[in-house]
Structures are given as C-alpha cells and as structure tokens.
C-alpha cells in the first residue's frame with residue numbers, strides 16, 4: 638500500500654478491501670433495480686467518493702442527484718440536521734436509492750427518508766459505505782452496506798474530521814492527539 642498519512646494511527650479498510658466490497662454491493666443494487674428507473678441520491682459531502690465509485694459498478698440506467706445534510710455541533714452527538722436539496726429532477730413517483738458514507742445513529746438517513754416520502758418518492762432503498770450498528774438511536778437498517786465498523790470515529794474515503802481527510806483513499810483511525818487538537822464547529826455531511 639502507498640504511504641499512510643502521518644496523522645493516521647491505523648488503517649481499518651484498505652483500497653483493495655473497499656473496491657471488492659463496492660463491487661459486491663454494486664451487483665446487489667443492480668439486481669434490485671434492473672428494468673426499473675431509479676435515482677441515486679448522494680448525501681453530501683461524505684458520500685461523494687463512495688457514490689462516484691458505486692455508480693460505476695451499476696451498469697444499468699440511473700439518474701444521479703445530490704442533497705446535503707449538515708449536523709450542527711460536535712460530530713459525536715447528532716445535533717440539529719440541516720437538509721439542502723440541490724436540483725434533483727423528479728422525486729414524485731421515482732424509485733430512490735439514498736447513499737450515505739456511514740450509518741451511525743441513523744438520524745440522517747431516517748430524516749432524509751421521511752423527507753423523500755413526503756415529496757412523493759415511490760420506493761426508497763438505503764445504501765451505506767459503513768455501518769456502525771452499535772450506535773443506532775432510531776430503528777433503521779441499511780438495505781445495502783459495504784462494511785461494518787465498530788464504535789470508533791473513522792476518517793478517509795469521504796469521511797472527514799473537522800473538514801479534513803476526505804481525500805484519503807482508505808479508511809482509518811486518527812492518532813488520539815489529532816482529535817484533541819482540532820475542534821469542529823459545523824460538521825458537513
């Protein structure tokens with residue numbers, strides 16, 4: 638593997654493991670939506686990398702749309718959620734695949750699910766890169782998930798700490814002194 642960033646204590650998922658997992662989930666999503674129109678909704682910012690890789694493993698017609706979800710306050714609590722819709726095309730009557738970087742408490746996914754139903758979506762499936770089932774506070778499981786993580790704060794492959802580390806091609810845990818050194822005020826996606 639390439640050099641690991643100096644702030645990373647350990648790598649949990651390598652690029653190879655991520656690639657294999659996304660190929661598997663891409664094939665499963667393809668089977669679910671084959672022959673039906675659907676829209677992949679990428680939840681910014683965290684899922685931008687995952688969504689880009691995922692849709693290239695889904696060789697059937699699809700549309701791509703974006704929403705952003707920002708939680709205020711430190712990312713260890715769920716805080717208040719602000720949702721922004723970017724021009725998404727039709728929602729009413731569409732089959733939707735909601736894609737997020739990580740399913741933690743489940744608040745983001747469940748709020749967005751409600752919002753898409755309110756706007757008339759026909760069917761909603763959920764797909765997450767990482768699943769942290771130990772922290773769930775709402776009853777919600779992803780229909781598709783690439784990898785399961787234990788209760789650790791992870792970065793890389795789209796996931797940030799204080800806005801940084803999204804560009805790491807692997808998933809890892811930061812050295813403890815880094816978490817203390819940078820405080821995040823607004824956590825975007």
Ligand code: 5GP
Pocket residue numbers: 683712715737738739740741742743744745746789790791792796797798825826
């Ligand atoms: P939930 O609403 O399910 O509690 O949280 C989902 C959002 O919280 C994710 O989309 C992500 O932005 C953030 N989040 C939750 N756990 C982690 C983590 O371990 N690392 C990072 N970087 N973000 C996380």
Ligand code: MG
Pocket residue numbers: 683712796797798824825826
């Ligand atoms: Mg974040």
Ligand code: MG
Pocket residue numbers: 680681682683684706737738739745825826
């Ligand atoms: Mg997010």
